[in-house]
Amino acid sequence: MAVTNHIRRSMIFLNTQRAALVKEAFVYHPDCVIFDLEDAVAEGEKDSARIQLYQTLKNVDYQGVERWVRVNALDSDLINEDIRAAVAGGAEGIRLPKTETAAEVQAAADKIAAAETEFNRPVGKTMMMAALESPLGIMNAYEIATASDRMMGIALSAGDYTRTMHAKRTVAGTELFGARSQMLIAARAAGVMAFATVYTDTDNEAGFVDELRLIKDMGFDGKSCINPKQIGVTHAVFNPSAAEIKHAEHVMQAVADSKANGVGVLTVDGKMVDIAWVEGAQRTLKLAQAAGIYKGALV
Amino acid sequence: MTISFHHHLRDGDYVVNMVMKEIHKLGIKDLTVCASSLGKAHDYLVPCIEDGTVTGISTSGIRDEIGEVVSKGKLKHPAVIRSHGGRARAIEDGTIKIDVAFIGASTSDVYGNASGKGGKSDTGVLSYADGDAKYANRVVVITDTIVASPNFPASIEGVDVDYVVKVDSIGDPAKIATGALRLTKDTRELNMAREVAKCMYHSGYFKDGFSFQTGAGGSSLATTVFLKDYMQQADIKCGWAMGGVTEPIVDLFKAGFVNKVLDDQSFDLAAVASAHQPGHFEISASQYANPFNKGAFVNQLNFVILGALEVDTDFNVNVVQGSNGVLRGAPGGHPDTAAGADVTIIVAPLIRSRMPTVRDRVTSITTPGESVDIIVTDYGVAVNPNRQDLLAAFKDTTIPLKTIEELRDLAYQYAGKPAPVEFDDQVVALVEYRDGTIIDTIRKPKHLN
């Protein structure tokens, strides 16, 4: 699996057709950008967006923000050129839309490998993620997540999914409960990351925060964003709180102490601590460090 | 001969054009217009400049058509660009001798006790006309609403007034106070505003009873939102806020986060309405910003948050001249508040379309770098190295510190280094610093030939 240390709390979609959007989206400090060649780009501007993508990847320093490209669907006649442009430009990853089977991931991976060879890039370096947008995609989540060593993660895309499920979009997200749970289980079993669908009501910050809290508590790694203003809010929810950091520090300190003293039972902040929590504490501190809010040495 | 105007009627002003048309009819030539500011509503000055009716201008704002015609060198004498405090000083120390002051007023009684409050064209305050009324040889109050005597409290006192002229209308109320100086929804501007508030919070000056002023630009104004959060967090209140007053300031005032408002200009309807309330005080331009009087409030400011067209690596700021050399701005209270405040914060995007804000040299200096402490951009925050205290205070915070040279390098990396604009020898404007010294000269750009 494409496991890296990069944190991916936020992945913001940018319409690559629009010069003003792609020229300096890094100033919003997202963890990742997704240059979109698919739905956001008008049919007649696919060529233009692709060339803008290539020039942006080549010439604009994105200051460490991870650059993903959402290519057009596998069954379109656009994907080959999309992948060639993205790989030639040096994108960190390709996001495959409307994924339903492992075979599709493998087919796209083959195209990426061919492009890497053509453009003299290290073969296997370009990561992949797959968007699951249908009941079949959700059913096959584990196979999709394990279909290629390039796979970094899977993402839910709720628009088409909800339609196919004959479900209604609700504020609470009840209709997505099954899909979220199932894909998250698949992602964890496969050892890849899991990302939640976009929140389209960009003026409803309170609703957005509620949804962020829900998906964070469920275990998601990050959120797809469609407006720069969602980035700061997303990070605020995904970042560990000061209290969480403090507690994680105490846990790690207690582990160190118990190792030194040879005591088997951990007690932290007056409570017994299960050894299973240690991994969580470690993850909290790592995330806090990567987010720039923890400078301690206990990571 | 010098005649004067104020700009409280802003883009809705009828007075300047009305008076200039009459003067034009009379065939009077070679006038100097001493306005507190000029804008879109004063375009009748353009033909007056072109035919020599007006040969000199003293103003803060110089933009739009007037900015163009002056940039082209059509005005006989170089325009003198003065800050609000500088103009008050120049009137009081006799640098400017006003022969006739034309003062548009929302209401007046027949003896000339005049006010910015009430009537058909409520401007809230008449701060910039105070010196004109006290120091001009002849004072003419122009109003569309005569009220019973005494029209108290009066911004302009009848004892100073020679004539009261009633006209049908002094201005278009819809353009005098805009209803819509709304807070920005632009994420980039809000992010910068958040950094500004963070700088204030960590500066060491953020204490109960602190004072501040913000400009009316998107990010400056939006700072108020984040200030409220920080005030709650620190459990403190603001003693007073000053300035061009706007709705966000009024909202803080109403919510009890700001104890008093000192108003030299009401920018929007909420500010005009608030000017009628207790605790919201009208101050004169001299009280506001005159460097040579004994109690100017700018000297008591803890913080001022201002915009910039350009900033250079010596922290000099230009808010008057576009990067293409054409006059398109106004010092307003920029150099005055920057000189007076404990902490002067400039907030601006690093690159506008592809024009770098931070650069080697500003096209012309409005506010000297020695009075500028912090530059907040969307690419990072630079602190003037003169302010080691601030650098120390920000050390362990999440404020994304960079040097001013690093910001310039980033701007050039993304936008490319701009080629210098070429200028003729002809001087078209002088930028006068608040104390009366000339801080820069502005020449005619060659591309306007």
Place this chain on the structure above:
Amino acid sequence: MQTIKQAVAGTVESSDAQVMILPQAGGLKITLDSSVYDQYGQHIIALIIETAQALGLDDALIKVVDKGALDCTIKARVETAYYRAIGQTTNLPWGCSKWQ
């Protein structure tokens, strides 16, 4: 000489540029209308010529309306207009030296 038809790419939105390529014999001719002409006009014209020549476009009128676009966008719009003008949408020579 290549056979080209008239083609246009880009928009006149802020930070974008609109590039029109018209068939015309007798070398490259550039017209530029730019919101940042005084500071970047010469640079942009040189960039347009360099990009066109790298593409092998030697005879054309290129009309550009620039709204403060960065170099990468100006190049991209010229390239897009060129490939539209010659009617090629796939198998573009990404990554070859003339695309840097």
